[in-house]
Amino acid sequence: MKVSNFPIFTQKDIPSEAEVTSHQLMIKAGMIRKLSSGQYSWLPMGLRVIQKIEQIIREELNDIGCSEILMPSVQPAELWKESGRWDDYGPELLRFKDRHDREFCLGPTFEEVITDLVKKDVSSYKQLPINLFQISSKFRDEIRPRFGVMRAREFIMKDAYSFHETQDCLDITYESYKAAYRKIFERLTLDYTMVDADSGNIGGNKSNEFHVIADTGEDDLLLDEKLNGMNLEIAKIKYSEDSLESIIKKTGLMHKKGIEVGHIFKLGQKYSEKMKAKITTKESKSVDMFMGCYGIGVTRIVAAAIEQSHDSNGIIWPKSISPFEAVIVEIDGHKNNEVRSHANEIYETLRSSKLNIIYDDRDASFGNKMKDWELIGIPKSIIIGKKEAKNKTVTYKSRTEKDKSEINVEDILGKITK
Numbered sequence: 452m453k454v455s456n457f458p459i460f461t462q463k464d465i466p467s468e469a470e471v472t473s474h475q476l477m478i479k480a481g482m483i484r485k486l487s488s489g490q491y492s493w494l495p496m497g498l499r500v501i502q503k504i505e506q507i508i509r510e511e512l513n514d515i516g517c518s519e520i521l522m523p524s525v526q527p528a529e530l531w532k533e534s535g536r537w538d539d540y541g542p543e544l545l546r547f548k549d550r551h552d553r554e555f556c557l558g559p560t561f562e563e564v565i566t567d568l569v570k571k572d573v574s575s576y577k578q579l580p581i582n583l584f585q586i587s588s589k590f591r592d593e594i595r596p597r598f599g600v601m602r603a604r605e606f607i608m609k610d611a612y613s614f615h616e617t618q619d620c621l622d623i624t625y626e627s628y629k630a631a632y633r634k635i636f637e638r639l640t641l642d643y644t645m646v647d648a649d650s651g652n653i654g655g656n657k658s659n660e661f662h663v664i665a666d667t668g669e670d671d672l673l674l675d676e677k678l679n680g681m682n683l684e685i686a687k688i689k690y691s692e693d694s695l696e697s698i699i700k701k702t703g704l705m706h707k708k709g710i711e712v713g714h715i716f717k718l719g720q721k722y723s724e725k726m727k728a729k730i731t732t733k734e735s736k737s738v739d740m741f742m743g744c745y746g747i748g749v750t751r752i753v754a755a756a757i758e759q760s761h762d763s764n765g766i767i768w769p770k771s772i773s774p775f776e777a778v779i780v781e782i783d784g785h786k787n788n789e790v791r792s793h794a795n796e797i798y799e800t801l802r803s804s805k806l807n808i809i810y811d812d813r814d815a816s817f818g819n820k821m822k823d824w825e826l827i828g829i830p831k832s833i834i835i836g837k838k839e840a841k842n843k844t845v846t847y848k849s850r851t852e853k854d855k856s857e858i859n860v861e862d863i864l865g866k867i868t869k
């Protein structure tokens with residue numbers, strides 16, 4: 452990609468409502484722009500990060516036998532009435548009518564739609580277990596949208612659902628999602644932990660949350676020295692205490708703030724019973740299917756990753772989700788043919804090695820270009836000016852180190868893929 456064809460929208464100003472670092476940096480680095488309260492458009496640079504995260508999630512879910520689908524975001528009220536959540540869910544559910552006066556809502560989660568989908572095609576134990584997931588926009592009319600994409604009204608979530616003949620089968624699958632989630636968060640190089648959680652208005656009897664540990668997190672976690680533990684709601688019940696302080700005093704557990712990036716639930720038969728999603732067992736008995744559901748906040752992860760990895764100059768992307776692996780920064784290429792052709796040559800070589808490289812061919816000062824790339828957070832820079840064009844070398848700089856070094860062209864690949 453060349454910047455001449457890949458607009459970057461860095462800016463100096465930040466809106467006053469951008470309280471947390473990740474929100475400020477996402478605006479400054481040109482990743483997102485606000486449309487209205489809790490709604491953001493994703494610009495090219497931001498969308499690439501989303502796509503990297505989605506790819507990691509896809510690979511790990513495919514690996515445990517989960518297949519991708521896509522469901523409509525507008526959902527008919529009848530399904531929510533069947534499950535009982537039309538009344539239970541509250542004002543976070545955005546409801547409206549179509550031209551025929553039929554009631555609908557914008558999907559905040561998809562238990563009803565998936566149960567309806569699966570029950571129509573699945574009638575025998577022979578077809579189970581089934582694991583399906585989608586990555587799509589969800590809408591929740593949050594009372595207090597804030598921190599940019601961290602608590603938005605419209606956001607991208609990966610939601611997976613599993614269907615089983617027995618509780619035992621659900622238990623086994625639930626463990627496989629736990630393992631897949633661990634792999635996902637490790638590949639995203641997030642500093643995370645898994646805790647016991649309550650099920651909120653999704654329901655069911657067992658759930659675990661995955662949290663990125665960060666001071667700006669909205670959730671209170673109580674953890675032991677290995678970072679295992681539970682969220683505050685569970686701790687209150689478990690230790691029969693009603694304040695954080697009293698729980699800490701009673702248990703000696705550590706208090707940390709967390710950003711919830713994933714939540715998995717054993718739903719059991721909550722939805723299948725209400726929505727009559729039955730199968731016939733081997734013994735010819737009719738039973739309600741056992742279900743699990745498994746969410747990951749894709750867009751929230753972008754913000755959480757930035758909260759965890761930045762400095763005073765900007766974002767520092769982990770290699771696995773950086774929008775580009777490296778940037779070629781040309782010094783005055785528009786004025787110097789040798790610089791331009793050397794930079795172009797390096798760009799083509801790296802591209803043919805299937806690396807995601809962005810080449811900054813703008814007519815702008817070197818200082819301004821470097822400032823932009825530090826803000827955007829690309830891990831590695833390849834700098835090309837007069838000296839490098841003459842010596843047939845490049846100057847290499849890592850985002851996290853001060854020093855630069857002049858290296859041979861043959862050594863670039865090694866530096867970038869390291």
Ligand code: ATP
Nearest residue numbers: 600601602603606608711712713714746747748751
């Ligand atoms: P929270 O407690 O933060 O409101 P939740 O428990 O209501 O989240 P779930 O129903 O478990 O959320 O949704 C699955 C995942 O979707 C969450 O773990 C989170 O990462 C993400 N998510 C939920 N609400 C939002 C939101 N308003 N903006 C961005 N991501 C969200």
Ligand code: MG
Nearest residue numbers: 651660711714
């Ligand atoms: Mg949750």
